[in-house]
Amino acid sequence: MYCILHITVTDETTSSGLSPDTVASQVLRAVETGSDEIFPATITQRLAIVLRAVWPRLLFFILARRAKKQYKDMIRNKLKQS
Numbered sequence: 001m002y003c004i005l006h007i008t009v010t011d012e013t014t015s016s017g018l019s020p021d022t023v024a025s026q027v028l029r030a031v032e033t034g035s036d037e038i039f040p041a042t043i044t045q046r047l048a049i050v051l052r053a054v055w056p057r058l059l060f061f062i063l064a065r066r067a068k069k070q071y072k073d074m075i076r077n078k079l080k081q082s
Contacts, residue, residue, distance in 0.1 A: 016042075018040055018041070022040070023040040027040075
């Protein structure tokens, strides 16, 4: 049985991402050097990319635990507000 939730909350990771100025400078540098790819990501996000290639089960386990914790925290906060 699957449960699909639509949550419109910006999580901490999304809100702490790279600024548009940082991404723009990376794109410009890539164009200037003729680079085919850029990775506009923080060091934590880059580690997740590597971990997904090397040990995907571990990454998915970590992400699932984190999502479960964030969901519990969100429910707990909503109950406090009520």
